[in-house]
Amino acid sequence: MAVYTRLGAEELARIVEVYEVGTLVSAKGIAEGVSNSNWLIETQSEAGSTRRFILTMYETRVEIGDLPFFLDLLDHLAARNCPVPRTIHDRDGASYRLHDGKALALIEFLPGVSVSEPTASQARAVGAALAQVHLAARDFGGSRRNGMGLQAWAELLGACGPDGLAAIDPGLPELVEHELRAVSAGWPAHLPQSVIHADLFPDNVLMLGDRVTGLIDFYFACVDTTAYDVAVTHAAWCFSPDGTRFMPELSAALLAGYAAVRPLSEDERDALPLLARAASLRFLATRAYDRANTPADALVTPKDPMAFARRLAFYREPCNAAVFSTSETAGQD
Numbered sequence: 001m002a003v004y005t006r007l008g009a010e011e012l013a014r015i016v017e018v019y020e021v022g023t024l025v026s027a028k029g030i031a032e033g034v035s036n037s038n039w040l041i042e043t044q045s046e047a048g049s050t051r052r053f054i055l056t057m058y059e060t061r062v063e064i065g066d067l068p069f070f071l072d073l074l075d076h077l078a079a080r081n082c083p084v085p086r087t088i089h090d091r092d093g094a095s096y097r098l099h100d101g102k103a104l105a106l107i108e109f110l111p112g113v114s115v116s117e118p119t120a121s122q123a124r125a126v127g128a129a130l131a132q133v134h135l136a137a138r139d140f141g142g143s144r145r146n147g148m149g150l151q152a153w154a155e156l157l158g159a160c161g162p163d164g165l166a167a168i169d170p171g172l173p174e175l176v177e178h179e180l181r182a183v184s185a186g187w188p189a190h191l192p193q194s195v196i197h198a199d200l201f202p203d204n205v206l207m208l209g210d211r212v213t214g215l216i217d218f219y220f221a222c223v224d225t226t227a228y229d230v231a232v233t234h235a236a237w238c239f240s241p242d243g244t245r246f247m248p249e250l251s252a253a254l255l256a257g258y259a260a261v262r263p264l265s266e267d268e269r270d271a272l273p274l275l276a277r278a279a280s281l282r283f284l285a286t287r288a289y290d291r292a293n294t295p296a297d298a299l300v301t302p303k304d305p306m307a308f309a310r311r312l313a314f315y316r317e318p319c320n321a322a323v324f325s326t327s328e329t330a331g332q333d
């Protein structure tokens with residue numbers, strides 16, 4: 001359940017009044033998501049037409065100082081026809097406002113559902129949408145460093161300690177130590193950089209059939225290696241959720257969909273096997289840390305770190321590097 005803050009009906013109505021969107025007629029807390037509190041808001045204009053919005057209250061994970069980057073990015077991408085929600089500015093023109101010390105934003109509601117068993121056509125569409133974002137963000141003026149990069153993973157994994165990792169799985173301390181070293185030594189510093197989403201999991205994509213209607217949850221977005229974002233999305237979409245089963249048809253389709261919009265250079269393709277190990281390590285790190293630090297009675301159940309240890313084991317097998325080198329990846333869809 002991701003509604004951490006309670007807001008009463010009168011309070012919500014007063015918040016909505018600050019925007020030129022009509023009056024509040026309903027507000028429902030949204031259970032999905034783990035980081036922020038979200039409400040589905042319905043308003044009515046004087047003429048009687050209704051509109052829907054998402055009201056997000058940023059909880060502890062999002063720094064208020066980063067909000068201009070995240071929210072301006074949404075408006076920039078939406079203006080370039082990327083399927084991302086626009087922000088609704090208040091009567092003073094602000095994209096977010098403070099309420100009892102926490103930041104709030106009203107965001108366009110987009111239709112669609114998050115798929116749990118993606119098809120190849122859906123994976124292709126997601127690859128294309130990701131490439132569209134990478135291209136459309138080229139003239140975005142904002143910048144934000146990746147606070148969830150290699151150093152952060154090392155710190156999170158270090159904070160778990162060998163015993164904490166071994167409590168999850170006896171093989172984890174050795175795997176993590178080896179992979180942190182390998183990824184750090186092999187990180188391809190020369191590749192193109194851009195704004196990246198950095199967390200494009202199926203639950204952050206809204207779809208209607210094979211069409212991507214919404215890319216959401218840009219709260220890890222930053223400037224980093226573009227191909228790393230491809231690797232993150234590959235790790236997120238191309239396996240069964242528990243990481244035991246690689247789905248080759250989803251992989252080929254996702255990479256082909258991406259390359260059809262933004263062909264990957266040879267250097268980027270060559271780097272993908274290592275970047276996919278890096279992406280697996282990143283989600284293994286946050287999940288292991290959350291597993292070790294979430295109280296047993298917490299409202300949110302921590303996600304399984306082993307699902308990404310299994311992906312990591314897949315990507316580090318030299319024979320599996322071939323999944324990234326099909327001719328489709330070069331744009332011949």
Ligand SMILES: Nc1ncnc2c1ncn2[C@@H]1O[C@H](COP(=O)(O)OP(=O)(O)O)[C@@H](O)[C@H]1O
Pocket residue numbers: 002030032033034035036037038054085107108109110111114203204214216217219
């Ligand atoms: N713009 C939007 N349009 C429609 N639904 C949305 C939108 N933004 C968020 N949601 C809904 O709210 C849920 C949680 O949003 P999300 O940004 O992923 O939260 P969190 O950052 O807490 O993970 C999503 O799974 C989706 O159902």
Ligand SMILES: N[C@@H](CCOP(=O)(O)O)C(=O)O
Pocket residue numbers: 033034035199201204217283286287303
């Ligand atoms: N995608 C991450 C969790 C990040 O949470 P989000 O709700 O902000 O997407 C994972 O699966 O570990």
